[in-house]
Structures are given as C-alpha cells and as structure tokens.
C-alpha cells in the first residue's frame with residue numbers, strides 16, 4: 001500500500017490504519033466515488049490516488065485549504081452545494097458514497113442522498129467514547145445495508161456497506177453506540193467479546 005503510506009498520519013478528523021486503508025482501496029478502485037461532506041477534500045485525493053476512476057467532492061463549504069495549497073487540483077469535480085440541493089444522477093447507482101466523519105447535527109439531506117448510492121457506501125467515523133458521527137435517520141438507513149467489511153479502531157471505524165439486503169442483521173457495535181442514548185466506550189463496544197472480527 002505504497003500510495004496509502006504516502007498519506008499516512010492523522011488529520012483533525014480521521015485516521016486510517018493499514019487494514020482500513022486497504023479496505024478503502026478495495027472499495028474505491030476503479031469506481032466513481034462521491035465524497036459527501038468532503039471538508040478539505042484530503043480524503044477525496046487519497047481515494048483518487050488509491051485508484052478511484054473518478055472522484056466528486058461535495059461540500060456546502062468551499063475547500064479553503066485546497067485553494068491555498070500549492071498542489072494541483074486532482075479531484076475531478078467539486079460540487080459546492082448542500083446535500084439537500086443535489087438531485088439523483090444515474091452514475092450514483094453504481095458509485096461509492098464516501099462518508100467520513102459526517103456532521104453530528106441534523107442533515108436530513110444526507111440520509112436521503114445515500115439511498116441513491118445503492119451498491120456501495122464507505123463510512124469512516126466514531127460513535128464511541130463520546131464521539132457522534134451521523135444522525136439517527138442516517139443510522140436507520142445504514143442498519144438496512146449489508147456489511148462488506150467492518151474494521152474497528154479506537155480512532156475511528158471503517159465500515160464498507162453493500163446494498164440494502166442486510167435487513168435483519170444485528171447492529172455493529174459502533175452502530176449500537178451511535179443509536180444508544182448513553183455514551184459507550186470503545187472498550188465496552190469492542191474489547192469485551194461482544195464483537196469478534
């Protein structure tokens with residue numbers, strides 16, 4: 001994973017372990033990826049480097065850091081818009097939705113938007129130890145999807161979801177933590193044998 005190691009390290013939001021980076025690369029290689037709530041688009045550029053066919057960065061805020069950076073603009077397309085203002089597009093069906101540390105305030109448009117990405121969605125975030133990434137309506141949707149890969153880590157989990165054929169499966173620990181009224185520690189969620197990788 002030479003390409004991943006080039007980008008190794010922590011940002012203010014996410015950290016990827018080697019295993020998570022490999023899972024992300026497997027999910028995006030050769031695919032169209034929509035980075036939903038892309039922030040400074042650094043993850044967009046990583047997935048492009050990992051071999052995504054095309055990357056679309058969506059954020060309501062302009063990518064300030066990128067504009068200041070001296071490096072070239074790699075991402076194919078930037079949609080400076082809200083989730084709510086996006087319309088369904090044909091390519092979404094087979095594209096990968098990438099959700100990294102989604103907002104923990106109400107974003108009804110996001111839960112609606114991700115339904116159009118029928119086949120593949122990668123979630124990176126944390127809902128243990130007091131973190132909250134994503135709202136109830138988003139979790140209601142994710143819980144209906146099948147799980148391709150789930151790689152927990154205390155910094156953040158990476159879950160690659162497939163299509164919505166997973167109804168009836170039990171919740172992953174991070175999903176359980178996300179929908180719990182109480183703060184769940186990472187240890188309680190993962191280290192007590194409730195979840196075995």
Ligand SMILES: C[S@@+](CC[C@H](N)C(=O)[O-])C[C@H]1O[C@@H](n2cnc3c(N)ncnc32)[C@H](O)[C@@H]1O
Nearest residue numbers: 013037038039059060061081082083100101103
């Ligand atoms: C916590 S940041 C995560 C940024 C990036 N994914 C990362 O991991 O570094 C959430 C991002 O979602 C964007 N966002 C939140 N609500 C949005 C909405 N309704 N439409 C578009 N972007 C939104 C914010 O502007 C912000 O950049």
